[in-house]
Amino acid sequence: MGLRALQPIVNARNMPADPVPSSTATAELLPLALSRPHEALDRARDLLAGDPPPLAASMARQAIGIVLREFGDIDAAVAELETAGRLARQAGCAEREADVQATLGVALAFAGRTTAGRTALDAAVQRSTGLLHGRILLRRGGVLIVLGHHRDALADLNNAVTALGAAGDAIWEARARSERATCNLALGAIAKAAADLARAEELFNATGQELESADAIVHRGVLALRIGDLPAALLCFDQAAERFDRLGTPDPSLSIERCAALLAAGLPQDALAEAHTALARLERIRGLPVKKAELLLTAANCALAARRPADALGHAADAADLFGHQHRHWWRAHARLVKVRAQLATGTTDAALLREAEECARELAGLSSPDLPLGHLIAGRLALALGDTARATGHLATAARGRRHGPALSRAAAWLAEALRAEAGHDAARLMRACHRGLRVLDQHRATLGSSELRAQASAHGAELAALGQRHALRLDRPRLLLAWSERWRATALAVPAVRPPDDEHLQAELAAIRALTSRLAQARAKGLPTAHLSAEQLRLERAARARALHAHGHDPAATPGVDVDALLDELADDRLLELVDVDGHLHVLVCGSGTVRRHPAGRTEEAARQVDLARFSLSRLAHGRSALSPAELLAQVETIGHTLQRVLLGDAAQHLGDRHVAIVPPGRLHAVPWALLPALRHRPVSVAPSAASWLRARRTGAPAHGRVVLVRGPGLASQGAEVREVTPEYVAPVVLGEGTATVGRVLRAMDGARLTHVAAHGTFRADSPLFSALRVDDGPLTVYDLERLNRAPHQVILSSCDSGLTAAAGADELLGLASSLIQLGTTALVAGVVLVNDLAAVPLMVALHRRLRTGAGLATALRDARLDTAGDPVATATGWSFTCLGAG
Numbered sequence: 053m054g055l056r057a058l059q060p061i062v063n064a065r066n067m068p069a070d071p072v073p074s075s076t077a078t079a080e081l082l083p084l085a086l087s088r089p090h091e092a093l094d095r096a097r098d099l100l101a102g103d104p105p106p107l108a109a110s111m112a113r114q115a116i117g118i119v120l121r122e123f124g125d126i127d128a129a130v131a132e133l134e135t136a137g138r139l140a141r142q143a144g145c146a147e148r149e150a151d152v153q154a155t156l157g158v159a160l161a162f163a164g165r166t167t168a169g170r171t172a173l174d175a176a177v178q179r180s181t182g183l184l185h186g187r188i189l190l191r192r193g194g195v196l197i198v199l200g201h202h203r204d205a206l207a208d209l210n211n212a213v214t215a216l217g218a219a220g221d222a223i224w225e226a227r228a229r230s231e232r233a234t235c236n237l238a239l240g241a242i243a244k245a246a247a248d249l250a251r252a253e254e255l256f257n258a259t260g261q262e263l264e265s266a267d268a269i270v271h272r273g274v275l276a277l278r279i280g281d282l283p284a285a286l287l288c289f290d291q292a293a294e295r296f297d298r299l300g301t302p303d304p305s306l307s308i309e310r311c312a313a314l315l316a317a318g319l320p321q322d323a324l325a326e327a328h329t330a331l332a333r334l335e336r337i338r339g340l341p342v343k344k345a346e347l348l349l350t351a352a353n354c355a356l357a358a359r360r361p362a363d364a365l366g367h368a369a370d371a372a373d374l375f376g377h378q379h380r381h382w383w384r385a386h387a388r389l390v391k392v393r394a395q396l397a398t399g400t401t402d403a404a405l406l407r408e409a410e411e412c413a414r415e416l417a418g419l420s421s422p423d424l425p426l427g428h429l430i431a432g433r434l435a436l437a438l439g440d441t442a443r444a445t446g447h448l449a450t451a452a453r454g455r456r457h458g459p460a461l462s463r464a465a466a467w468l469a470e471a472l473r474a475e476a477g478h479d480a481a482r483l484m485r486a487c488h489r490g491l492r493v494l495d496q497h498r499a500t501l502g503s504s505e506l507r508a509q510a511s512a513h514g515a516e517l518a519a520l521g522q523r524h525a526l527r528l529d530r531p532r533l534l535l536a537w538s539e540r541w542r543a544t545a546l547a548v549p550a551v552r553p554p555d556d557e558h559l560q561a562e563l564a565a566i567r568a569l570t571s572r573l574a575q576a577r578a579k580g581l582p583t584a585h586l587s588a589e590q591l592r593l594e595r596a597a598r599a600r601a602l603h604a605h606g607h608d609p610a611a612t613p614g615v616d617v618d619a620l621l622d623e624l625a626d627d628r629l630l631e632l633v634d635v636d637g638h639l640h641v642l643v644c645g646s647g648t649v650r651r652h653p654a655g656r657t658e659e660a661a662r663q664v665d666l667a668r669f670s671l672s673r674l675a676h677g678r679s680a681l682s683p684a685e686l687l688a689q690v691e692t693i694g695h696t697l698q699r700v701l702l703g704d705a706a707q708h709l710g711d712r713h714v715a716i717v718p719p720g721r722l723h724a725v726p727w728a729l730l731p732a733l734r735h736r737p738v739s740v741a742p743s744a745a746s747w748l749r750a751r752r753t754g755a756p757a758h759g760r761v762v763l764v765r766g767p768g769l770a771s772q773g774a775e776v777r778e779v780t781p782e783y784v785a786p787v788v789l790g791e792g793t794a795t796v797g798r799v800l801r802a803m804d805g806a807r808l809t810h811v812a813a814h815g816t817f818r819a820d821s822p823l824f825s826a827l828r829v830d831d832g833p834l835t836v837y838d839l840e841r842l843n844r845a846p847h848q849v850i851l852s853s854c855d856s857g858l859t860a861a862a863g864a865d866e867l868l869g870l871a872s873s874l875i876q877l878g879t880t881a882l883v884a885g886v887v888l889v890n891d892l893a894a895v896p897l898m899v900a901l902h903r904r905l906r907t908g909a910g911l912a913t914a915l916r917d918a919r920l921d922t923a924g925d926p927v928a929t930a931t932g933w934s935f936t937c938l939g940a941g
Contacts, residue, residue: 078108081115083223088262089119089301107148110139114152121159126341129159150179154188161195161342166379169195186215190228197231198342200382200419202238209235226255227264230271237274249275266295270306277313285313304330304343311350320357327351345374345383352390361397368394385415389427396430401437409434413447425451425462429469441476448473455489464490464514471520483524490517491540522635531651532617535642538633539615539744615745621647623751628709631717631744632701639719641705644744650708655700657719663700664725667693668887671726674930675890683926690930694729701725706732713737713912713941715747723872724886728919728933735920737912739881739941742872750880750940756847759807764799765790766813766829766853771891773812775852775898782906795831796838805844808905812898815853815870815885825870827853836873845877848911851884852898871938881911881941887934894931896922912941 078099084092096112096119104112117132133156140149154176161169173192180188193208209232216225233248253268273288289310296303307330314323327350334344352367368390375384392409413427421427428451435444448469455466467490474482494514521537620629621644628645632654639654654660670693674686681689698706701722714736716727727738741747761783765773773790780788787802794813803809814828826833839845851870871884883901885894900921904914919932 078104078111081111082118083261085115085118088299093119106139106143107145110136110143110145110148110152113139114155117155117159125337126159130156133159146179147181147184150176150188151184153179154191158191158195161198166199170199183215183219183221186212186219186221186228187224190216190224190231193228193235194231197235197238199380202235206232206235206239222255223259223261223264226252226259226261226268229255230264230268233271233275242275246275262295263299263301266292266299266303269295270303270309273313274309277309277316285316286310289313302330302333302337304334304347308346308350311354315354315357320354320359324351324354324358324360327354341374342378342380345371345378345380345387348374349383349387349390352387352394356390356394356397359397361394365391365394365398381415382419382421385412385419385421386423388412389416389423389430393430396434401434403438406431406434406438406440406443410447425454425466425469427451429465429472432469432472436472436476444476445473448476455486460493460496463493464517467493468517471517475520475524480524484521487517487521490514519635522633526635526640529651531642531649534633534640534651535617535631535644535649535744536615538631538642615743615748617644617649620644620744620748621649623748626710627713627715629715629717629744629747630702630705630709632719632722634719639701639703641702643705643708645710652703652705652708654703654705657721660697660700661721663693663697664722667697667726667729668724671729671887671930671934674926675887675893675934677927687926687929690729690933694731694734697725698730698732702730702732706730709733709736711736713739715941716740717742717744717747725936726886726933727936728916735916737910737916737937737941739912739937739939741939742875746875747940750875753847753878753880753940756807759805759847760802761786762799762802762806762809762846763788764794764802764809764811764813764829766794766811766827768814768828769812769891771812771895775895775902776810776812778895778899779810779902782902790830792830794829796829796834799829799834800838800842803846804842806846808848808850809846810850810852810898810902812852815851827851827870836870839870839873839877842877845874845879847880849874849879849882849884850898850901850911851882852889852894853885875939879939881937881939883911883915883935883937885935889931889934890927893927894935896928897931897935910941911939912937 081092081096081099084095092115096115099112100109113132113136117129117136120126120129120132133152137149137152137156140152153172157169157172157176159169160166160172170192173188173195176188177185177192189208190212193205193212196202196205196208209228212228213225213232216228229248229252233245233252236242236245236248249268249271253265253272256265256268269288269292273285273292276288277285289306292303292306293310296306307326311323311327314320314326327347331344331347331351334347348367348371352364352371355361355364355367368387372384372387372391375381375387388408389412392405392412395405409427409431413424413431416424416427428447432444432447432451435441435447451469452466452473455463455470457463467486471483471486471490474480474486491514518537518540521540522534525533525537624645626646628643631642631644633640633642634657637657639657639660641652641654643650643652667690670686670690674683674690677683701718709732714733716738718725718740723740723742725740727733727740739747741750763776763780763783763786765776765788776788776790780786787806789798789802799811811827816826816828816833826835828834871882874882897918900918901914904917904921905911909917915935915937919935923929923932
């Protein structure tokens with residue numbers, strides 16, 4: 053809630069006559085204080101410099117107090133308002149004194165002196181009549197919302213809206229409606245809130261209230277977030293931030309709401325950064341203690357979501373202490389809930405914490421908090437951990453009551469409570485039903501999102517539901533059921549039609565600016581010039597482009613992810629598909645083929661991840677000669693790592709691969725495995741897919757008999773893209789781009805719908821922002837955001853570049869990056885490197901690959917054969933092992 057709604061507005065016609073040079077100009081100071089605060093401050097001080105009469109001086113002091121309160125200097129604001137009250141008494145104006153007393157009450161409440169603030173507001177209500185009475189009721193109602201007394205606030209606000217509307221006071225009616233909307237949202241009356249917000253924004257725009265118009269946009273974003281429209285919420289918050297920046301008035305409330313949206317989007321690191329930035333800004337300006345407490349609570353929630361429970365515990369404890377000092381019981385109860393959750397996340401599961409959780413749940417119930425189901429869910433978890441099934445069942449049953457109503461994420465949490473209750477009661481059918489229903493809610497939620505990043509992150513909300521299904525299937529030792537739930541776990545974002553952002557001219561302009569800036573950065577670095585300013589500008593532009601992409605809405609109907617196991621087995625015939633499943637840190641290999649699904653235990657996921665990092669590092673050293681060891685000695689080390697990787701990743705499943713094609717579906721964090729390094733896979737066609745469902749879909753997509761072949765050569769390669777020159781004569785009329793013609797626009801137009809695209813260009817993988825992973829073409833980076841604008845992805849793609857095959861896990865095993873983006877868009881097979889390859893050594897491998905493709909071999913088979921054709925020296929061998937085939941091969 054913004055403070056703008058709590059300010060006084062006094063029109064000259066409401067004031068008694070007094071001997072000031074311009075009573076109208078003086079009265080205008082009060083609305084100006086929150087419309088153009090700097091101007092109001094200057095005008096009020098100019099007025100006071102002229103030694104005005106007490107009444108005019110009172111209004112000037114009140115205006116200064118409001119501005120100082122907004123700027124965060126609460127102590128100075130209180131002093132100004134106390135002076136304004138004395139001047140009003142001196143002038144003998146009871147209404148003026150009541151109005152100042154109400155403003156003082158608001159300031160005191162926001163300073164954390166809530167008892168004194170409420171006393172002042174109660175006195176102001178008693179002493180006021182008529183129109184002023186309605187305005188003061190609004191201010192008291194706003195403070196009651198902040199303190200968490202929503203039903204008392206609603207009574208005040210209903211009376212205020214009636215009185216102000218009848219009096220024709222448009223600005224104050226708009227404020228009253230905004231506050232009433234906030235109150236109704238807290239009480240769950242969404243339709244009433246929407247009607248009030250629409251009318252309030254209309255009135256603010258009509259009356260030229262700039263800051264309050266920005267507040268209205270924030271409120272609109274809050275409503276969008278409440279009804280589950282994340283892209284609209286993020287857009288509103290970005291628009292409001294631009295308004296506040298132009299006006300030079302920071303707004304902590306905006307940061308709090310934006311954090312809530314980012315958390316709902318599954319972007320906790322972004323949310324935590326936003327909260328920390330807002331806290332630092334508030335400290336610099338000695339900001340409002342009430343807002344500091346709220347921001348600390350927000351930061352605690354963000355840290356918890358970002359899996360930083362120790363930070364969450366510290367923030368929540370500080371917030372609870374501040375709320376306690378401010379007598380804000382509603383807020384303190386919520387801070388206590390976050391404390392309990394953080395302690396649980398650190399591994400604490402004792403009886404004392406359970407008692408605290410139950411006390412917190414009782415307090416939330418007394419406050420009619422919408423977080424009550426979460427309180428019972430936490431208490432239920434603790435009781436389960438302590439073995440008290442009866443106690444846990446009661447809490448979980450209460451938490452599960454909201455599974456059919458409310459926002460999508462809240463309903464998903466309630467279905468999780470129902471699933472945990474069913475698991476505790478050994479009711480397998482109810483457990484599976486609850487997991488299915490909860491994930492279905494999230495499917496529908498995700499289908500409304502137009503950003504591939506938001507879609508991927510949204511799947512994280514269903515991680516525990518899917519994990520419950522996996523654990524249940526593992527307990528039953530039913531491999532087919534485990535396969536089904538593993539697909540439910542990882543195939544969600546890839547199961548819906550691909551995201552294609554709208555042709556947003558601003559987004560395209562930002563991406564073009566990023567490309568230009570990247571070229572300038574490269575030139576500056578080459579010349580040894582300072583690059584800090586250019587790097588900062590690049591980061592700013594990337595943030596702006598990413599934020600704009602998050603605003604896109606989805607238009608696809610929700611699809612239920614998963615795979616038809618029988619159809620998968622029919623398509624495989626005697627080929628093999630290995631789905632690697634991570635259940636509680638242990639890998640299990642599901643070997644699919646010859647009409648069956650069999651499970652084989654393998655190693656620990658953490659050990660596998662360490663071995664993959666070691667393998668990639670060693671291959672890179674071998675490819676680039678960065679070792680004191682001889683190439684032969686280093687190759688022997690790499691061979692040993694390959695045997696270790698096979699043991700950890702495949703276990704004895706390596707003995708059941710048959711003699712034909714193998715497709716591998718690994719967990720997201722294991723997609724960078726150089727699979728050809730494993731002895732059992734070295735001499736067979738191998739392809740890697742994000743999910744069995746995506747592999748099946750790609751496998752069933754027929755290869756086009758005809759179509760464009762596109763060969764692209766980017767700048768700065770040690771090989772100068774020699775493979776493009778060598779393979780060009782092999783094709784009839786290929787589209788060849790390079791030496792200035794390989795621009796982003798021309799490359800995208802050529803790739804669109806092509807049969808085969810080969811890009812010889814440096815690739816960069818951005819772990820910090822995977823959708824800015826890029827291929828370097830002549831006019832800068834060609835990013836994932838650019839690829840998402842393709843109408844039809846090329847059927848097959850070869851990326852003979854560094855790190856082009858790397859992906860980042862996001863959400864519940866979703867993948868973001870160059871290769872996975874093309875697979876999601878419809879590319880059926882793709883060859884890419886998962887290691888920093890040697891450009892010169894890659895040339896003969898790529899030429900051999902094209903030669904095999906021209907004979908009609910599939911991409912996975914062609915890569916296998918090209919690898920065997922070019923092996924000989926250690927560097928060539930390492931280069932062959934560094935490439936993998938993604939998709940159906």
